[in-house]
Amino acid sequence: MKLIQISSITKKIALAAFGLFLLLFLPVHLGINLCILRDDGGLWYRAASHFMGTNYIVKVFEIVLMACVAFHIIIAIIITIENFFARPVRYKVRIKSKTSLGSRYMIWTGGIIACFLVLHFINFYFVKHGLIEGKYTASIEKVDAFFQENAIKMQNGELSDEKKNALIAQYQNISEVSSDKMDKERKNLINLTKQEVKKYCGEDFTEYEPDFYTMSIELFKNKTYSIIYLLVFIALGLHLSHAIKSLAQTLGLSHKTYNPFIVFVANFYAIVIPIGFAIIPLAIMF
Amino acid sequence: MKFKLNIWRQKDAKSKGYFQRYDIDNISPDCSFLEMLDILNESLVDKFEHPVCFDNDCREGICGMCGLYINGQAHGPDSGVTTCQLHMRRFTDGQTITIEPWRAKPFPIIKDLVVDRSAFDKIIQEGGYISVTTGGVVDGNSIPISKEKADKAMDAASCIGCGACVAACKNASAMLFVSAKVSQFSLLPQGKIEAKTRVQKMVSKMNELGFGGCTNTYACQAECPKSISRENIARLNREFIIAKTTSEELF
Amino acid sequence: MNILDSKIPEGQLEEKWTKYKASQKLVNPANKRKLDIIVVGTGLAGASAAASLGALGFKVKVFCISDSPRRAHSIAAQGGINAAKNYQNDGDSVGRLFYDTIKGGDYRAREANVYRLAEVSNNIIDQCVAQGVPFARDYAGMLDNRSFGGTQVSRTFYAKGQTGQQLLLGAYSALSKQIKDGNVELFERREMMDLVIVNQRARGIITRNLTNGELESWSANAVILATGGYGNVYFLSTNAMNSNGAAAVKCYHKGALFANPCYVQIHPTCIPVHGNYQSKLTLMSESLRNDGRIWVPKDREVAQKIREGVLKAKDVKEEDRDYYLERRYPAFGNLVPRDIASRAAKERCDAGFGVGKTGFAVFLDFKEAIQRLGKHKVEERYGNLFQMYEKIVDENPYETPMMIYPAVHYTMGGLWVDYELQTTIKGLFALGEANFSDHGANRLGASALMQGLADGYFVIPYTIQNYLSDQIYDDAKVSNQSIEFKEAIEGVREKIEKLMSINGSQSVDTLQRKLGNIMWEYVGMGRNKEGLQKAIVMLKDLKEEFWKDVRITDNSITMNQELEKAIRLADHIELAQIIALDALQREESCGGHFREEHTTNDGEAKRDDENYMYVAAWQYNGDNIEPIMHKENLDYQFIKVQQRNYK
Incomplete structure (x- = not known):
């Protein structure tokens, strides 16, 4: 059975190429995540999130990355279905040939990662795009500027009564804001719900951002989530343990001199990256 | 030694198959697996039953005719051997042995444990050769070939076309078989001339016949009775990429 | 007039083939397309012939008994292929290869054929290199050679221990190309059931489709038989299970003469029989004798203890060992030709010195070689063979000596053919091991591959045209619906029905084993008049027994392996009968044929050139009637006939 008329090798190469891009992104993501462990009340982490959320080059890459994820998954599914139908009658005794764990369960570990990705999107990505409500942060400087602007408007009598009252209420609210809604350096409002954003920053304030730091910490404090997270990264480790060697094989890179390097990179990815990710929930939980 | 055999019986290509239980006793541990089946068949003939059909020929591990999927492994539990070279001492007394035919879409069953592997011939016919005709060739020594390359080509060429790679692969992929032939010729100067068309044609035929794709699990390498290396698959991929990206038609 | 016209061209030995090629008739290219050729068999000879003829433009149909041409038993040849290239500058030449082959064949082969074989041997190497056969190379990238089978020059080309495989795959690839190009049609899983003769010419064959049991008829302008030898008449041989001489017997029944059936080669280095369930024997390369020393205990009691497993071979003291080949043939020692080494092993075992569980084995010891060369070097040379031995026997040959025993390996006899490889039936050609022509009474190592490919690539494409050139005009085109085919x-069909209806009490394998035992016992390595006469009677009885008592339980019309074996066995019994007859009439010892009555004073083979320097060709004369023997006298014009001496 063939779902699309492209050579099986071409499909594999495409799968590998998309996978390669995802591989390159992983250390970047890990780097940002590790900022969470810095004892600065989320300063670096928020700064990094801010950069990733606003930089235009990053935004372009984000589209590419999403496309890669999508294609990687679609091709993997196509390949798996086609391969399944290459043996319509299965064996009674399961194949016992010696193969690596990672290679055998590629589609399953991939599936686990894909499921996690959905959860991850719900938790973070959708929040960013306003599809789901999360926690938000806003720069006090910006809130102040917005307030000043409105205050001038009020003095000029440009505001309706309703908005005047709101502005006065906001003034009162923000002066009473508790310290846990502000970061260490008292430059940003943090840990705000949408309602609180309106309460402290005003109805029409738009320059708030998702507060990923708070959201992450909250999630990791949830034991169930952390355990799922850890399991997912074991799956990722397995996935990666096969991914890089397989990538080299698919792209035809096999050479006595370079093979040790490939093995090194493969092991680095399979062990260091998942461990790097896994440290975070462990550190937060305990 | 004593064994419980669980053998796939199927009257012909269209009939429905089933597993049949047989008990067999008095088997010497020095007996080869196929000789054990010979003994079973003789006992079946004695009982006026139909003997089990299975492919076999040279019984010394070179013709590639035999091939049974035994207890979850192509060519059984021993490594680096074909079914005919597998001996009963590799099993424990009283063990249950399940014997199945190679299973893959391009290898339809003919009868019992016999499958049709002509798909391999069709792949070779697409380009598994150097297009010389008889006569009119140059002296053998006028094409020097480095020892290293000649040895590597020989390693690839030692494929016996038994189909164990397909049988063992979870995807029923024929990549090891195809890559062995492609490698042999791509390593030799004689084969370079047709290298680009060869790899494309053979791969496309392989796909067309319904073999699965390679997912680099290397079960093929583990079960290959001639220990053909997966390096050949990497070489095939490389040849394929080069051919696709640099073939003359493109420019 | 003698019906055996060998059609050897006139002139000097060196000129015969060249002259033949220059004067033979050719087929016009436009006409080639109109001519059909059937090739039966896809081993080295069949595949190379089909590929070459297809490339010339003939319409070729090729029939293969297995599921693919690549299964043919040529694939199992390990050692190598000879050619007179003289790359090593050690004095080799076409003349020397010719001479060695004739001498090795104990002066029972045709000079002109053998010279032609030596002449085209060089082309074979070039052809195979061009096909991409990965022959071993030296560090300069040049083709490597080794010395093989006791010759004084290194002329054997090899591809690891798998030369036969690589050459066959080369021929198979050439064949595959012709199939792709539409010049050759391949029919696999087909067994030839009969030869069809129309107006005294071979015009087609009947095949049985082994997958569905259907009988099919195929017509053609010529039929080429390349179905290999008949070693499986002996039941236990190194031949593959599907190798059989049945197709040749069909041709013999239709009038083709069968030449020198008694020349059967026994190979000295096989893994011994280990039980009566054994299906076949495994050959190990003769090259093992280069470094291994063959011995048995000096004392019968010691041998007995070893057989019982009380004493281990490695514990036998040096002075208690009898290195009998070194003792009897000091000049050649362990490297004497195959027939001599085989007979010596049998002689020792029959005298009660044999080892192994059955007592039919001798030791091949590498202890001395390991001490002299180091384990590493021995491993490098014979590693794969040692590994194979260990897989089969489950003993480590680095520690305990290997056990070997001779087994039937190759048959020099076959269908009688003339210089053009045409049998006595017009339009029927026989190539490779299926014919008798080039090896005389004994074949040298690494010559079988050479002959198969020489016939297929370089002889038949020429000689068949000489026959086909006048087959375009007359009523040469026969329909496969004609009365003869029907x-x-x-x-x-009648024969198959008869076999299926016997419903006796013995399985085919049982009867086959009986045949093998008779043949090995009385028509094996050492033969004598009394034994042969006894064998002839026993074979007659066995034939009757077979037709009365064989049991085929599988009555399905689909694949039926029991029936296949039964059909072959019926023919093998007939073949066994002419082997025995031929062995009986040949009152001399030569090559693979050893008559115990005809020995020199010290027990060596004694040829009788005066009375027996001929080819014995047997003509079928009806069922259960003794066949007629025809003689083709061998006239040695160019070389001096000498006694073989390896002392």
Whole structure:
């Protein structure tokens, strides 16, 4: 059975190429995540999130990355279905040939990662795009500027009564804001719900951002989530343990001199990256 | 030694198959697996039953005719051997042995444990050769070939076309078989001339016949009775990429 | 007039083939397309012939008994292929290869054929290199050679221990190309059931489709038989299970003469029989004798203890060992030709010195070689063979000596052919091991591959044209619906029905084993008049027994392996009968044929050139009637006939 008329090798190469891009992104993501462990009340982490959320080059890459994820998954599914139908009658005794764990369960570990990705999107990505409500942060400087602007408007009598009252209420609210809604350096409002954003920053304030730091910490404090997270990264480790060697094989890179390097990179990815990710929930939980 | 055999019986290509239980006793541990089946068949003939059909020929591990999927492994539990070279001492007394035919879409069953592997011939016919005709060739020594390359080509060429790679692969992929032939010729100067068309044609035929794709699990390498290396698959991929990206038609 | 006209061209030995090629008739290219050729068999000879003829433009149909041409038993040849390239500058030449082959064949081969074989041997190497056969190379990238089978020059080309495989795959690839190009049609899983003769010319064959049991008829302008030898008549041989001489017997029944059936080669280095369930024997390369020393205990009691497993071979003291080949043939020692080494092993075992569980084995010891060369070097040379031995026997040959025993390996006899490889039936050609022509009474190592490919690539494409050139005009085109085909198909059907209806008490394998035992016992390595006469009687009885008592339980019309074996066995019994007859009439010892009555004073083979320097060709004369023997006298004009001496 063939779902699309492209050579099986071409499909594999495409799968590998998309996978390669995802591989390159992983250390970047890990780097940002590790900022969470810095004892600065989320300063670096928020700064990094801010950069990733606003930089235009990053935004372009984000589209590419999403496309890669999508294609990687679609091709993997196509390949798996086609391969399944290459043996319509299965064996009674399961194949016992010696193969690596990672290679055998590629589609399953991939599936686990894909499921996690959905959860991850719900938790973070959708929040960013306003599809789901999360926690938000806003720069006090910006809130102040917005307030000043409105205050001038009020003095000029440009505001309706309703908005005047709101502005006065906001003034009162923000002066009473508790310290846990502000970061260490008292430059940003943090840990705000949408309602609180309106309460402290005003109805029409738009320059708030998702507060990923708070959201992450909250999630990791949830034991169930952390355990799922850890399991997912074991799956990722397995996935990666096969991914890089397989990538080299698919792209035809096999050479006595370079093979040790490939093995090194493969092991680095399979062990260091998942461990790097896994440290975070462990550190937060305990 | 004593064994419980669980053998796939199927009257012909269209009939429905089933597993049949047989008990067999008095088997010497020095007996080869196929000789054990010979003994079973003789006992079946004695009982006026139909003997089990299975492919076999040279019984010394070179013709590639035999091939049974035994207890979850192509060519059984021993490594680096074909079914005919597998001996009963590799099993424990009283063990249950399940014997199945190679299973893959391009290898339809003919009868019992016999499958049709002509798909391999069709792949070779697409380009598994150097297009010389008889006569009119140059002296053998006028094409020097480095020892290293000649040895590597020989390693690839030692494929016996038994189909164990397909049988063992979870995807029923024929990549090891195809890559062995492609490698042999791509390593030799004689084969370079047709290298680009060869790899494309053979791969496309392989796909067309319904073999699965390679997912680099290397079960093929583990079960290959001639220990053909997966390096050949990497070489095939490389040849394929080069051919696709640099073939003359493109420019 | 003698019906055996060998058609050897006139002139000097060196000029015969060149002259033949220059004067033979050719087929016009436009006409080639109109001519059909059937090739039966896809080993080295069959595949190379089909590929070459297809490339010339003939319409070729090729029939293969297995599921693919690549299964043919040529694939199992390990050692190598000879050619007179003289790359090593050690004095080799076409003349020397010719001379060695004739001498090795104990002066029972045709000079002109053998010279032609030596002449085209060089082309074979070039052809195979061009096909991409990965022959071993030296560090300069040049083709490597080794010395093989006791010759004084290194002329054997090899591809690891798998030369036969690589050459066959080369021929198979050439064949595959022709199939792709539409010049050759391949029919796999087909067994030839009969030869069809129309107006005294071979015009087609009947085949049985082994997958569905259907009988099919195929017509053609010529039929080429390349179905290999008949070693499986002996039941236990190194031949593959599907190798059989049945197709040749069909041709013999239709009038083709069968030449020198008694020349059967026994190979000295096989893994011994280990039980009566054994299905076949495994050959190990003769090259093992280069470094291994063959011995048995000096004392019968010691041998007895080893057989019982009380004493281990490695514990036998040096002075208690009898290195009998070194003792009897000091000049050549362990490297004496195959027939001599085989007979010596049998002689020792028969005298009660044999080892192994059955007592039919001798030791091949590498202890001295390991001490002299180091384990590493021995491993490098014979590693794969040692590994194979260990897989089969489950003993480590680095520690305990290997056990070996001779087994039937190759048959020099076959269908009688003339210089053009045409049998006595017009339009029927026989190539490779299926014919008798080039090896005389004994074949040298690494020559079988050479002959198969020489016939297929470089001889038949020329000689068949000489026959086909006048087959375009007359009524050469026969339909496979003609009366002759219908009769033939009916005959085969009747025979199959008869076999299926016997419903006796013995399985085919049981009867086959009986045949093998008779042959090995009385028509094996050492033969004598009394034994042969006894064998002839026993074979007659066995034939009757077979037709009365064989049991085929599988009555399905689909694949039926029991029936296949039964059909072959019926023919093998007939073949066994002419082997025995031929062995009986040949009152001399030569090559693979050893008559115990005809020995020198010290027990060596004694040829009788005066009375027996001929080819014995047997003509079928009806069922259960003794066949007629025809003689083709061998006239040695160019070389001096000498006694073989390896002392």
